[in-house]
Amino acid sequence: MLSxxxxxxxxxxxxxxxxxxxxxxxxxxxxxxxxNFGITVLSGLFQGMLLFLVAAAMSIVFGLxxxxxxxxxxIFMIGAYVAYDAQxxxxxxxxxxxxxxxxxxxxxxxxxxxGAGALLGFILERVFLxxxxxxxxxxxxxxxxxxxxxxxxxxIVWGTTPNSWVEMxxxxxxxFVLFGQRFxxxxxxxxxxxxxxxIVIGLLLKRTRLGIIIRAGVEDREMVQSLGIxxxxxxxxxxxxxxxxxxxxxxVAAPFLGAAPSLANTYxxxxxxxxxxxxxxxxxxxxxxxxxxxxxVAVAQDATIGTSLGVLPSITPLLLLILVLLVRPSGxxxxxx
Amino acid sequence: xxxxxxxxxxxNIHTFIGQFHILEGASVAVQQGGITVLLGRNGAxxxxxxxxxxxxxxxxxxxxxxxxxxLAGKPSNVIAQMGIGYVPEHRAIFRELTVKxxxxxxxxxxxxxxxxxxxxFDLFPDLKRLYGLPGGNLSGGQQQMLAMxxxxxxxxxxxxxxxxxxxxxxxxxxxxxxxxxxxxxHASVLLVEQNFRVASRLANDYVxxxxxxxxxxxxxxxxxxxxxxxxxxxxxx
Numbered sequence: 001m002l003s004x005x006x007x008x009x010x011x012x013x014x015x016x017x018x019x020x021x022x023x024x025x026x027x028x029x030x031x032x033x034x035x036n037f038g039i040t041v042l043s044g045l046f047q048g049m050l051l052f053l054v055a056a057a058m059s060i061v062f063g064l065x066x067x068x069x070x071x072x073x074x075i076f077m078i079g080a081y082v083a084y085d086a087q088x089x090x091x092x093x094x095x096x097x098x099x100x101x102x103x104x105x106x107x108x109x110x111x112x113x114x115g116a117g118a119l120l121g122f123i124l125e126r127v128f129l130x131x132x133x134x135x136x137x138x139x140x141x142x143x144x145x146x147x148x149x150x151x152x153x154x155x156i157v158w159g160t161t162p163n164s165w166v167e168m169x170x171x172x173x174x175x176f177v178l179f180g181q182r183f184x185x186x187x188x189x190x191x192x193x194x195x196x197x198x199i200v201i202g203l204l205l206k207r208t209r210l211g212i213i214i215r216a217g218v219e220d221r222e223m224v225q226s227l228g229i230x231x232x233x234x235x236x237x238x239x240x241x242x243x244x245x246x247x248x249x250x251x252v253a254a255p256f257l258g259a260a261p262s263l264a265n266t267y268x269x270x271x272x273x274x275x276x277x278x279x280x281x282x283x284x285x286x287x288x289x290x291x292x293x294x295x296x297v298a299v300a301q302d303a304t305i306g307t308s309l310g311v312l313p314s315i316t317p318l319l320l321l322i323l324v325l326l327v328r329p330s331g332x333x334x335x336x337x
Numbered sequence: 338x339x340x341x342x343x344x345x346x347x348x349n350i351h352t353f354i355g356q357f358h359i360l361e362g363a364s365v366a367v368q369q370g371g372i373t374v375l376l377g378r379n380g381a382x383x384x385x386x387x388x389x390x391x392x393x394x395x396x397x398x399x400x401x402x403x404x405x406x407x408l409a410g411k412p413s414n415v416i417a418q419m420g421i422g423y424v425p426e427h428r429a430i431f432r433e434l435t436v437k438x439x440x441x442x443x444x445x446x447x448x449x450x451x452x453x454x455x456x457x458f459d460l461f462p463d464l465k466r467l468y469g470l471p472g473g474n475l476s477g478g479q480q481q482m483l484a485m486x487x488x489x490x491x492x493x494x495x496x497x498x499x500x501x502x503x504x505x506x507x508x509x510x511x512x513x514x515x516x517x518x519x520x521x522x523h524a525s526v527l528l529v530e531q532n533f534r535v536a537s538r539l540a541n542d543y544v545x546x547x548x549x550x551x552x553x554x555x556x557x558x559x560x561x562x563x564x565x566x567x568x569x570x571x572x573x574x
Contacts, residue, residue, distance in 0.1 A: 212438050216431040223429040226391055227443050228417035228491070 012332045015324075016288055020295070027299045035181030040302045041295070046187040048294020049194025050257075053249025055271035055278075055286050056201060057242025063218040063281025065235050066136065067129060070143040073268030074150035075120055075243045077261065079113035079250025081158055084259035086112050092157060110251045117247020118240050120150075125239040130232070147268070151261045162260030186256055193252055197245070198287050205283060214238060218281050270297075273317040277324055279334025289332060293317045342405065344369045344495055344525045345390065350399030352382075352389045359385045360396065361549035365527065367495065367542075372517070372526040374540035374557065376533070376571055382549040383529040384426055387497045390527070391423050392416045404494060418445060422488030422524070426499040428480045432473030436464055439472050439483055443490035450490055456523070457486045460516045478509035485516065489523070496520060499529045514539055533571060537561050545570045 027040040058072045085091035086109040093112065099105040124146060132138045174185040205211035213234055217224045225231045250263065257263060274293050278285030293316070300313040324332060343366040352360040360382045367373045375383040388394040390401055392413040401408040408416055417423065431439050440450050440457070450457075458465045461482040467475060472483060481501055488496050501517065502510045510532075517539055520526060530536040536543070536557070543560050545553040547570050553560075560566060 209441070209444075212434065212442050216434055216438075216442050219431050219433060220429050222393060222413075223425065223431070224442070225413045226393065226417055226423045226425070227487070228414050228445050229442075230412075230414045 009333065012328065015327070016292065016332060019292060019320075023292075023295050023299050027295075027302060030299070030303045033179070035179035036302070038179055039181055039183065040298050042183055042187055042191065043301070044295030044298030045191045045194075045291065046256075046294070047297055048291035049191050050249065050253050051267060051270055051274050051294055052194055052198065052287055052290035053252065054246050054267045055274040055290050056197070056283065057245045058271055059275045059278065059281060059286035060201075060205075060214065060283055061239055061242045062275065063283075064214055064221075064238055065133070067133075067139050067239075068143070068272070069239075069242070070140060070268065071124065071146040071150065072143075072243070072246050072271065073266070074147040074264040075117050075246045076250040076253075076267055077154060077259070077263040078120065078150055079117050079247030080254040080257065080259040080263055081154055081163075081250075082116045082247070083109040083113040083251035083254045084163055085158065088163075106255075110248060113251025113254075114244045114248040117250075118244035120247070121240040121243025122236065124243065125236050129239070130235075147264060151264050154264075155261055158259065160261065162262070163258050184256075190252055190256065201245075201283065210234070210237070270317045273321045277317075277321050277331055279331030282331070282333035285331060285333030293320060296320050343367055344404055345527060346400075346402045347386065347390065348400045348402075350386075350389055350396035350401065352385055352394050352396045354385065354394055359394075359549055360389065362399070363546055363549065363551045364399075365544045365551060365554075367525050367527045370521050370525055371541040372521060372528055372539055373542040373544060374528045374530050374536040375544050375546055376530070376536060377546040378570070378572065379531075381546045383546050384499055385549075386546065387423070387425075387499055387527065387529060390416070390497060391421065420492065420494040422491070422493035422496045424484045424488050424496065424498040424501065426503070426529075428484040430472040430475070430480045430483055432471060434472055435469055436467045436472060436475070436483055437469065439487055440464075440490055443487045445491040449492075453490055453492075457489055460489070460519060461486050478505050478512075481505060481509070481513060482516070485513070485520075489520070493524050496524045496526045498526060500531060501528070502530060502532045502535050510535060533567070 024041070028037045031037065031040070054072055054076050058069055062068055082093065086093045086095045087105060088094065089096045095105050095108060099108050124143075128142055128146070129139060132142060175182040176185055177183070205214060213224060213229055217231060217234060221231055253263075270293060274290045275286050277293065278287070278289035296316045297313050300316040304310055304312045345365070345367040347363060347365040349362050349364055350360050351358065351362060363382060363386055365373065365375065365386065375386060377383050385394055389396045390408065392408065392411055392415075395409070403416075403419055403421060406419065431442070434442070444450055463479060464482060464486055467479060472480065475483060485498065485501070488498075498517070501513050505513070514535060517526065517528070528536070528540060530539070537560070540557045543554060543557045544551050545566070552570060553566055
């Protein structure tokens with residue numbers, strides 16, 4: 001049993017490595033110079049990290065609570081709007097007068113995005129989800145409904161026109177040159193931020209009591225409760241943190257992607273694909289799958305420029321998902337529970 | 338609490354699981370510092386009795402008092418916090434957590450594991466060597482020891498232990514029996530055990546459960562000599 005499980009994990013790692021190498025090879029062969037190759041890889045990492053910011057908490061929440069939060073994309077969008085709004089003169093929150101320094105205001109905007117996500121998550125779990133834990137289908141309908149409401153609310157408050165980030169704090173407009181190509185410093189910042197978050201959440205799961213409770217709860221909630229732990233309170237905390245991380249992701253992405261209602265759905269479907277691909281409830285599986293999907297999309301985008309296959313990048317995550325599920329129905333690192 | 342009062346008093350409880358009426362009037366008393374064993378055939382309601390005490394399948398009628406306090410309406414985490422440790426059937430070890438983490442998660446106060454470490458490793462010395470291994474890598478006997486050690490991390494007054502000898506080798510059962518006997522220095526025990534030989538050596542008192550009802554109870558020493566009762570309800574000679 002044990003060797004079988006190890007063999008399974010080893011098999012997954014080999015498969016992932018093979019897919020990564022294959023994608024990198026395609027990326028290089030498609031435009032065989034290091035500059036273009038670097039741009040494709042950075043773009044892949046960037047898209048993968050954005051995906052991870054939505055999918056990470058979705059995976060943890062599903063693993064612990066069996067709740068697939070379809071409002072996660074909308075909360076990502078709200079994070080983007082809140083951060084955008086706080087940065088811009090004339091916004092609802094508008095911090096330009098209170099915090100004149102761009103860089104400091106950006107940090108405050110991220111904190112506000114995080115806080116807005118936490119507040120939404122707390123209300124959603126405590127008021128709406130808690131009575132529905134025994135009705136999984138109702139949870140799906142509820143979170144989907146909340147997603148639609150948040151999109152409508154965003155349009156009422158901020159209008160239907162997408163807001164692009166006009167005036168950015170310094171790093172957004174900076175570029176660095178490598179192999180003769182200009183790379184956006186902000187993309188690199190997002191990639192770095194994503195890696196830091198992967199490590200921070202990983203350490204939280206591995207080293208803290210809350211992390212031990214979450215990992216144990218994924219296996220057997222009833223036993224965790226029988227040990228004297230208030231599992232309902234843990235659910236609230238985890239769901240709140242999960243929404244906060246998604247909103248923080250939106251806030252981090254806003255300088256690049258702007259703030260628009262479409263953000264809610266753009267990342268939701270792809271994030272679900274990443275969660276299923278990684279194995280429902282597997283945090284590291286989701287992280288690896290997010291990066292894999294991001295890279296695959298970037299390679300597909302690069303390979304289809306100037307061709308009639310423009311739809312390929314958007315269906316790439318689903319193609320990858322189908323391919324993996326055919327071989328491993330429980331995803332790359334999922335258990336068969 | 339009166340010293341002579343039972344640490345756990347279950348009185349005429351009725352418990353449903355879904356539409357099934359599993360317990361139809363079960364009564365059990367566990368004396369302070371004693372081991373009471375629940376005996377009965379498969380499906381008689383022994384495990385459900387333990388789950389009813391823990392609030393996992395709360396009874397719809399009857400009462401359960403622990404150290405004089407009623408447990409009705411309390412969720413299982415609150416019941417556990419009152420000082421009841423639960424060692425379920427099939428152990429419920431967290432397979433992905435290490436032995437250390439399996440013990441740490443049972444702490445109710447910071448430092449519980451450090452305070453109780455000597456007792457735990459004295460009872461189950463093997464666990465020390467397995468400390469860093471995932472629970473899923475342990476053998477059945479080692480998992481049973483870990484499950485019992487986990488219930489000892491906080492200072493519980495009562496341990497509910499379900500089928501500890503199930504599927505284990507005789508040498509491991511002997512080791513577990515010694516440990517359970519020594520546990521009574523620290524807590525009272527309500528034990529579910531199919532193996533009558535094991536049960537008769539461990540327990541002070543017994544309760545026989547049949548079709549959801551407690552049909553006989555008393556000192557285990559008396560039951561050992563009552564072949565008719567044993568044959569009728571337990572089917573062992």
